[in-house]
């Protein structure tokens with residue numbers, strides 16, 4: 433028999449907006465994310481590009497509705513000197529990318545390239561400032577360079593000389609990255625002081641783009657870190673606090689991205705679902721100091737992390753992307769949606785050719801990963817109103833004596849009045865039926881999309897790019913105020929329901 437899972441949707445309690453920024457991405461100068469990924473060089477005549485950025489990637493990111501893109505790191509950010517990456521390309525100095533493979537960084541992709549890309553794909557930029565090896569002056573100059581009105585300052589004059597007269601729209605700024613580790617190995621108390629110093633000199637240059645400064649956040653379950661940020665930094669200079677968490681089986685033995693067992697999958701999902709506890713507990717700490725929830729939580733790095741593909745540079749973090757990754761994405765995004773009162777941005781690591789990428793490239797070829805498809809199916813939740821979901825019964829996915837929740841759900845209603853429900857059947861072997869009862873609304877029509885695969889290990893490859901892609905879903909039946917959804921094992925479903 434197919435297990436039944438009962439839930440109650442409570443549209444009358446829908447008050448919180450799901451920020452579209454929960455669907456954000458992250459592109460670091462790491463391996464083949466920027467160079468030989470997004471950027472192929474503006475003299476490239478083989479791969480169609482606009483100012484060096486691949487046209488097929490621009491189109492794919494536009495379709496995805498990427499709300500924001502974080503750049504240039506990651507650990508790289510605290511080694512990056514932005515002035516090296518503006519002005520004539522022939523004059524730009526090279527540096528060594530010390531965190532990622534020790535390769536030469538020639539600074540050919542810089543601030544103008546990145547911010548123009550954001551404009552083209554309709555994403556808001558989220559710049560990560562260099563605190564670990566930079567200066568207050570350098571970061572304050574960067575803010576001025578990108579945001580000051582034309583001719584208003586020495587930096588905006590320099591920007592115009594470099595080809596851009598009007599400012600870009602840049603609101604989001606990270607004040608360092610992982611400063612407890614690669615960003616400077618600081619204690620939270622020390623960093624809180626440094627943060628205040630930097631934040632003081634990062635000003636808003638216009639009212640539309642009021643500056644949004646993000647304190648480099650905790651590593652996983654370091655709740656003390658969040659406590660110190662919230663306690664020691666005055667909230668008028670703190671718009672957001674970060675948190676990073678990767679779904680990893682074991683940092684010393686991460687395992688292959690494509691050759692893994694069901695037990696490996698189970699443990700990956702356990703680590704992914706741990707996000708629920710992390711977000712809940714960090715939010716509780718924030719509530720203590722900020723009960724009105726003015727300061728946002730940004731999970732500005734998340735995703736699955738495995739061993740690199742055999743034969744590739746270990747410093748490049750290139751991994752394939754299977755149905756397992758689609759399951760991580762579906763379940764994690766549901767967690768963020770359900771915590772939208774505090775989680776107001778998240779950034780999947782990373783956009784192209786690195787970690788849980790949405791796009792992989794090989795020469796002129798480009799493929800969309802299962803994760804891309806989940807992010808696209810879920811983008812209907814962007815800026816919609818969260819509908820609280822109450823689980824009345826829960827079925828579990830069991831493996832031996834271990835258990836995980838089998839079903840993950842979130843729901844929202846958009847401005848046109850359409851309700852979207854995203855469901856994940858995490859169970860690798862069993863179908864599950866979810867019976868959704870709706871409080872105070874009558875549903876008239878349902879349609880949906882499903883992403884599933886014959887096996888956990890299935891992936892899209894350069895010679896088989898469409899093994900996994902969304903298909904029409906007809907496993908949902910309407911019955912008055914209840915909706916019965918039968919999902920095959922390993923599936924992600926997004927329903928659209930009209931009243």
Ligand code: AHR
Nearest residue numbers: 505506507508609610781
């Ligand atoms: O995303 C890869 C790396 O993971 C980032 O550079 C760093 O911030 C994190 O440790």
